[in-house]
Amino acid sequence: MSVFSPMVAAGHEEVCFFHDPGTGLRAIVAVHSTRRGPGIGGVRIRDYGDDGEALTDVLRLSEAMSYKAACAGLPCGGAKAVVMGPFPADRAAGMHALAGCIERLGGRYIATEDMGMNESDIARLNDVTRFAVGRALADGGSGDPSPHTARGVVCGMRSALRSAGMSGDFQGLKVAVQGCGSVGLGVIERLLAGGAEVHASDIDVAAGESARRAGARIVPNDEILAADVDVLAPCGIGAVLNERSIPEIRARVIAGAANNQLAGAADAERLMERDIVYAPDFVINAGGLINVADEIDPAGYDGRRVAGRVANIEITLDRIFAEAGRTGKTSAAIALELAHSLIDS
Ligand code: NAD
Numbered sequence: 001m002s003v004f005s006p007m008v009a010a011g012h013e014e015v016c017f018f019h020d021p022g023t024g025l026r027a028i029v030a031v032h033s034t035r036r037g038p039g040i041g042g043v044r045i046r047d048y049g050d051d052g053e054a055l056t057d058v059l060r061l062s063e064a065m066s067y068k069a070a071c072a073g074l075p076c077g078g079a080k081a082v083v084m085g086p087f088p089a090d091r092a093a094g095m096h097a098l099a100g101c102i103e104r105l106g107g108r109y110i111a112t113e114d115m116g117m118n119e120s121d122i123a124r125l126n127d128v129t130r131f132a133v134g135r136a137l138a139d140g141g142s143g144d145p146s147p148h149t150a151r152g153v154v155c156g157m158r159s160a161l162r163s164a165g166m167s168g169d170f171q172g173l174k175v176a177v178q179g180c181g182s183v184g185l186g187v188i189e190r191l192l193a194g195g196a197e198v199h200a201s202d203i204d205v206a207a208g209e210s211a212r213r214a215g216a217r218i219v220p221n222d223e224i225l226a227a228d229v230d231v232l233a234p235c236g237i238g239a240v241l242n243e244r245s246i247p248e249i250r251a252r253v254i255a256g257a258a259n260n261q262l263a264g265a266a267d268a269e270r271l272m273e274r275d276i277v278y279a280p281d282f283v284i285n286a287g288g289l290i291n292v293a294d295e296i297d298p299a300g301y302d303g304r305r306v307a308g309r310v311a312n313i314e315i316t317l318d319r320i321f322a323e324a325g326r327t328g329k330t331s332a333a334i335a336l337e338l339a340h341s342l343i344d345s
Pocket of ligand 1: 202
């Protein structure tokens with residue numbers, strides 16, 4: 001298994017492998033870039049098939065964090081940690097061991113939550129290291145990131161609507177939301193409050209029921225991507241925009257929270273060929289990162305600064321769509337170019 005080739009290809013600065021003999025914890029931390037500030041990114045705990053799979057995941061995810069942080073205007077770089085599941089049975093001891101690894105990186109990596117982690121795990125990391133953020137509001141942290149992500153998606157959607165020649169007003173707009181979880185439901189509530197007609201789906205009955213109670217029309221999940229609407233907002237899983245789904249999409253705008261919505265780079269081209277405006281996911285869904293990253297500001301967490309940066313997502317997307325229109329490139333390609341220029345400047 002080569003480590004250097006993929007690191008060099010994507011421009012990673014550092015990859016560290018950790019093993020804690022006491023608990024059996026095995027973790028990989030990849031720091032993609034610290035040029036704008038410490039590399040921030042979640043800790044993902046997963047049952048990886050093998051080391052190679054874990055390495056591929058951590059390299060890909062840490063690189064994406066750099067782009068997300070840069071486009072959000074944060075003084076942070078990108079990094080990520082993956083922990084090979086199963087996590088040590090003694091959760092506290094495992095978290096303390098992991099925190100020791102993070103501490104040894106001296107602040108080049110700032111840990112947050114990702115799959116398999118929760119707020120109390122962050123608190124356990126904080127027993128050992130200050131280089132972990134995402135504490136509960138009650139503990140002086142930044143609290144739940146989801147409402148900030150939802151607000152950013154709604155701001156970004158306005159920009160995408162204008163780029164598609166619409167007014168940016170939600171009154172009477174038809175939106176299909178796939179995934180009614182923490183972020184999806186927040187998006188639905190905001191759209192309904194703005195006068196939109198929301199169609200929603202989820203594979204989880206209880207999540208769909210919450211959306212229905214909020215005022216959304218529930219549609220079968222296998223019909224949501226092709227719904228006859230103005231906007232499609234993928235807020236569940238990734239890779240939903242692919243060779244099969246794109247020809248069926250009737251929305252003129254795609255603006256949602258899910259990470260990695262495009263199955264591959266060619267799918268951005270497929271959307272452009274169909275004249276569908278796509279808001280690049282790592283730009284539009286940065287609200288949660290903006291919120292959690294604010295904890296590391298030397299002056300402390302500031303909700304007003306967070307709100308300003310989240311609102312800026314709309315302006316950043318205006319810039320990306322304008323540049324895409326001028327150059328004939330896809331919005332996804334322009335977003336990536338913007339991220340690189342912000343990291344290199
Ligand atoms: P969540 O787990 O609270 O909700 C996800 C919802 O999607 C669940 O209700 C789930 O049942 C549903 N779902 C899963 N697979 C589905 C499928 N195939 N079809 C339809 N629905 C499906 O997660 P969340 O925090 O709301 O995050 C939603 C998406 O946004 C994820 O892709 C996440 O990575 C991304 N995201 C979240 C945040 C955040 O602040 N929470 C920030 C950036 C990106």
